[in-house]
Amino acid sequence: MDMTGSSPCKFLNEHTQSMPNVFKDLSSSITTCMVPKQVQDVEHEEPGSANSPLPTMGGGLGKNSYVRNSNGQADFMERMFPTVLKPVDEMKILEKDTDVVRVVDFGCSSGPNTIRNVETILRRMKRNLSDGECPEFQAFFQDLHETDFNTLFRFFKTVSANSGDNGSDDLKYFAVGAPGSCYGRIFPKSSVHFAMSTFALHWLSRIPPVIYDQNDEAYFGAHNELVFASKATIAAYAEQANIDLRNFLDARATEMVPGGVMTLVFGVRKTYYPYSIGPTDMTGEKVWDEMISEGIVDAKLKESFKSYMYFRYLKDVEEVLDSFSSMFKTEQRHVSPFFTYPPGLTAREQGARFVSLQRGINSTVFEAHFGKEATNIFWERYEEELVRGFSDGTITDDEENYYLILVVVATRR
Numbered sequence: 422m423d424m425t426g427s428s429p430c431k432f433l434n435e436h437t438q439s440m441p442n443v444f445k446d447l448s449s450s451i452t453t454c455m456v457p458k459q460v461q462d463v464e465h466e467e468p469g470s471a472n473s474p475l476p477t478m479g480g481g482l483g484k485n486s487y488v489r490n491s492n493g494q495a496d497f498m499e500r501m502f503p504t505v506l507k508p509v510d511e512m513k514i515l516e517k518d519t520d521v522v523r524v525v526d527f528g529c530s531s532g533p534n535t536i537r538n539v540e541t542i543l544r545r546m547k548r549n550l551s552d553g554e555c556p557e558f559q560a561f562f563q564d565l566h567e568t569d570f571n572t573l574f575r576f577f578k579t580v581s582a583n584s585g586d587n588g589s590d591d592l593k594y595f596a597v598g599a600p601g602s603c604y605g606r607i608f609p610k611s612s613v614h615f616a617m618s619t620f621a622l623h624w625l626s627r628i629p630p631v632i633y634d635q636n637d638e639a640y641f642g643a644h645n646e647l648v649f650a651s652k653a654t655i656a657a658y659a660e661q662a663n664i665d666l667r668n669f670l671d672a673r674a675t676e677m678v679p680g681g682v683m684t685l686v687f688g689v690r691k692t693y694y695p696y697s698i699g700p701t702d703m704t705g706e707k708v709w710d711e712m713i714s715e716g717i718v719d720a721k722l723k724e725s726f727k728s729y730m731y732f733r734y735l736k737d738v739e740e741v742l743d744s745f746s747s748m749f750k751t752e753q754r755h756v757s758p759f760f761t762y763p764p765g766l767t768a769r770e771q772g773a774r775f776v777s778l779q780r781g782i783n784s785t786v787f788e789a790h791f792g793k794e795a796t797n798i799f800w801e802r803y804e805e806e807l808v809r810g811f812s813d814g815t816i817t818d819d820e821e822n823y824y825l826i827l828v829v830v831a832t833r834r
C-alpha cells in the first residue's frame with residue numbers, strides 16, 4: 422500500500438516520509454477494542470494536583486504531538502531490530518499448538534512508532550511459521566489511561582480504509598487497547614507470548630513523595646532537573662525506580678507464557694552521581710528560571726513541578742534483572758547511544774531536532790502544569806538556548822554526552 426500517495430491521511434503521509442518501509446507498507450489490521458478489568462491497578466497521582474501531571478506524551482496530530490515528534494525513537498528501534506528479532510526467530514512457542522499469539526507493547530503512546538514496532542514483530546513471527554500453521558494474532562497497545570488512544574486507533578482506521586484488499590501481504594491481527602499502568606498486572610496469567618516496552622520504563626509510577634518534604638534530606642527544593650539533585654534526592658528516585666522495575670518484572674513473569682520473549686528498551690546512566698544523562702541537562706531549568714525572573718511563570722509553580730523521568734543507574738538495573746534470573750533468561754543486554762540527529766547538521770538544525778524530541782515527550786505535561794502560552798514561550802526560548810549552546814560549544818552532543826539506552830532481550834523460563 423502506498424501511504425505517500427493521495428491518501429486522505431495527510432498527517433500520516435508527512436510523518437512517514439522519513440520512515441522506514443515497514444511502516445509505509447503497513448497493511449490492514451482487524452481492529453477491536455476492549456477495556457480489560459485490571460487485577461491490580463497501580464495508583465498514579467491525580468493530574469493537576471500539587472504534584473506534576475502524569476507523564477503522557479503529546480496527544481493529537483499537532484505541532485507538539487508525539488506523532489510528529491518521535492522520529493528519534495523510531496530510528497533507534499530501526500537500528501536495534503536485527504538484535505531484537507533474533508530471539509523471535511528462536512521462539513519455540515510458535516511451533517506448538519497455539520491458537521492465538523499475543524503481542525503487547527507496554528507504553529505504546531499514540532503512534533505511529535508502536536504500530537511499526539508491533540508489526541515488525543508480527544511479520545517476523547508470521548515469516549517463521551511453516552505452511553499449514555496458522556494461529557491468529559492479537560496485538561495489545563498498552564499505556565496509561567490518560568494516553569490519547571483515539572489518535573492511535575485512528576491510524577488503524579485510516580490504514581484499513583486505504584488498504585483496498587484488506588491485507589495484501591497477509592498481516593492480519595486483532596488490535597486492542599489496554600489502558601493501565603505497566604507496573605501492575607494488565608493481562609491474565611500465562612497469556613502473553615511477546616512483551617515489548619520501548620522508551621517507557623524510564624517513567625516512574627510516581628514521584629517519590631519525600632522529595633517534596635522540606636524536613637527530609639531528600640527534599641528537592643525549587644529545582645526540577647535531576648542534574649541539580651543531592652545524593653539523597655537521587656537515592657529516593659533510585660529506590661522508586663527499583664520498586665517499579667521489580668513490579669514490572671513480577672507482573673510480566675505472571676502474564677507471560679513459558680518460552681515467551683520480552684524486549685525492554687529504556688534510558689540508563691553509567692555514573693551514579695552526579696546524575697547526568699544528556700547534553701541538555703541544565704538548559705531547560707535555565708529557561709524556566711529566566712521566565713520566572715521576567716514574571717511569565719510563577720516561581721512556586723516551577724517549584725511544584727518535578728519529573729517522572731528517571732534514567733536508572735545501569736548497575737541497579739543489572740541487580741534487579743539478575744534477581745529475576747530464575748524467571749527470565751537474559752538473551753541479550755547491551756547499552757547503545759541514542760542519536761538525536763544525523764552527523765553534519767548546523768547548530769540551528771541540531772537545536773530543532775532536540776526541541777522536536779522534547780516537544781513530543783514533554784508538551785502535554787508542561788501545558789497541564791504551566792499552561793499553553795508559557796509552554797510555547799518555553800519551547801521558543803529553549804530552542805534558541807540550544808542553538809546558542811551548539812554554536813559556541815557550551816552544549817556538546819558527543820560520545821560523552823549521548824543519551825544511553827539499555828536494550829534487554831529475555832525469555833520467560
Ligand SMILES: C[S@@+](CC[C@H](N)C(=O)[O-])C[C@H]1O[C@@H](n2cnc3c(N)ncnc32)[C@H](O)[C@@H]1O
Nearest residue numbers: 477494528529530534564565602603619621624
Ligand atoms: C516516549 S513514549 C514511548 C512510545 C513508544 N513506545 C515509542 O517507542 O515511541 C513513553 C510512553 O510510556 C508511557 N508510560 C509512562 N508511564 C507508564 C506506565 N506506568 N504504564 C504504561 N505506560 C506508561 C507514556 O504514557 C508514553 O506514552
